[in-house]
Amino acid sequence: MHVFDADTSLAQTAPFHFTGRITPNWSINETPNGGYLMALLTRSMQKVSEKQSTPILTANFLSPCFPGEGVSLDGIRDILSEQRGDKPLPPPPRPKPGHISVCSKLVIADGIELLIDPEHATLSPEDIRKLTRAILSCYATIQSESPSCTEKPPPD
Numbered sequence: 001m002h003v004f005d006a007d008t009s010l011a012q013t014a015p016f017h018f019t020g021r022i023t024p025n026w027s028i029n030e031t032p033n034g035g036y037l038m039a040l041l042t043r044s045m046q047k048v049s050e051k052q053s054t055p056i057l058t059a060n061f062l063s064p065c066f067p068g069e070g071v072s073l074d075g076i077r078d079i080l081s082e083q084r085g086d087k088p089l090p091p092p093p094r095p096k097p098g099h100i101s102v103c104s105k106l107v108i109a110d111g112i113e114l115l116i117d118p119e120h121a122t123l124s125p126e127d128i129r130k131l132t133r134a135i136l137s138c139y140a141t142i143q144s145e146s147p148s149c150t151e152k153p154p155p156d
Contacts, residue, residue, distance in 0.1 A: 008039045010047065018044045022065060030096060031064045106132055108139050 007025050010018040020043075026036035038057055095101065106114040114135065116128060123131065 008043050010043050012047060016048060030099065034059065034061055037065055108135060
């Protein structure tokens with residue numbers, strides 16, 4: 001069996017339900033290739049379709065996928081549903097050694113900094129500018145209202 005065949009193999013767990021594993025073999029910078037992900041979807045469709053030809057598929061990826069065990073469509077529905085209740089969202093995958101991330105650092109005051117990772121933040125550049133102005137304004141208000149903020153530290 002070819003590696004690609006093994007890496008796109010699926011097991012049917014119920015009618016129209018399949019499990020598989022997203023392997024790192026088809027990743028670029030630790031992110032699985034979109035064509036590989038589409039091949040997994042195509043495999044599942046071929047298992048339940050009577051058609052013999054490969055369908056034409058188009059996809060728009062809203063965020064990167066990560067190698068490993070996936071979340072079922074039911075699980076995705078539960079996450080996206082407003083009826084989620086108190087169920088927390090699954091944690092994002094931890095960066096692996098060697099992962100490079102370019103972040104912006106907002107210095108609010110000496111010893112107070114905010115790190116913004118645009119890869120994970122869901123804010124536009126204009127939204128980040130609004131957030132920056134709001135945080136600086138809020139900090140200035142707190143500083144002006146708190147007597148401890150106007151006191152000078154004791155000398156060494």
